[in-house]
Amino acid sequence: MKKSGKRLDRPSFWKWAIPLVLGLAVLMIPNGAARSVADRNTLVVVVSAMAFVRLVLVVLLAMTLARRFRDIRWPAWIGPTILLVAMLGTPFLVVGYATATDDYDILFKWGPVVRRASDFVSLVLVIVAGSMPGKAARAQNIEVAQAFD
Numbered sequence: 001m002k003k004s005g006k007r008l009d010r011p012s013f014w015k016w017a018i019p020l021v022l023g024l025a026v027l028m029i030p031n032g033a034a035r036s037v038a039d040r041n042t043l044v045v046v047v048s049a050m051a052f053v054r055l056v057l058v059v060l061l062a063m064t065l066a067r068r069f070r071d072i073r074w075p076a077w078i079g080p081t082i083l084l085v086a087m088l089g090t091p092f093l094v095v096g097y098a099t100a101t102d103d104y105d106i107l108f109k110w111g112p113v114v115r116r117a118s119d120f121v122s123l124v125l126v127i128v129a130g131s132m133p134g135k136a137a138r139a140q141n142i143e144v145a146q147a148f149d
Contacts, residue, residue, distance in 0.1 A: 007070050008068045008071055009134050010130060010134055013068045013071075013130050014130055016064045017061065020060055020064065021061070021122075021123065023053075024057050024061075024119070024122075027053060028115075055088075058083070058088065061122070061126070062079070062080035062083045062084055063080070065080050065083055065125065066079055066080045068129045069129060072129070072132040072133070072134050074132075079125060079129060082125055083122055086117075086122055086125075087118050090114050090117070091114060091115065091118070093114075094106070094114050
C-alpha cells in the first residue's frame with residue numbers, strides 16, 4: 001500500500017518535529033550575541049538572517065502539523081493556523097502597538113514575554129499532535145479487537 005504524502009504517521013512526525021523545534025530553540029540563543037555587534041549594518045544583516053531562518057522553520061513546522069492533523073483526522077487547517085498566529089501574529093501585534101503608541105521600550109518589555117508564550121503554545125500543539133494515534137494506528141487497533149471477538 002502506497003503511503004500518502006499528505007499524511008504523517010507518528011514516527012515520521014517526530015522525525016520532522018524534533019529537529020524543527022530544536023532549530024527554533026537554537027535560534028533563540030544568539031540573541032544576546034547579535035546585540036553586542038558594534039556595526040549597525042552587520043547587526044541588520046544578522047538579525048534579518050535569523051528572522052528569515054526562523055520564518056522558514058515556522059513554515060516547515062506548520063506544514064508538518066498540517067500533515068499530522070490530516071493523519072489524526074482533525075481539520076488540517078487548525079494546527080498550522082494556531083501555530084502561525086502564535087509564532088508570527090502576536091509579535092506583529094506587539095510591534096504594531098509599539099508603533100501606534102510611539103513607545104518602543106515596550107518591545108524590550110513585552111517582546112520576550114510574547115515570544116515565550118507563543119513558543120509554549122507551539123510546543124503544546126506539537127506534543128498534542130504527536131501523541132494522538134493516527135489513521136493506521138486506529139486501523140490496527142480495530143483489527144486486533146476484531147480478531148479476539
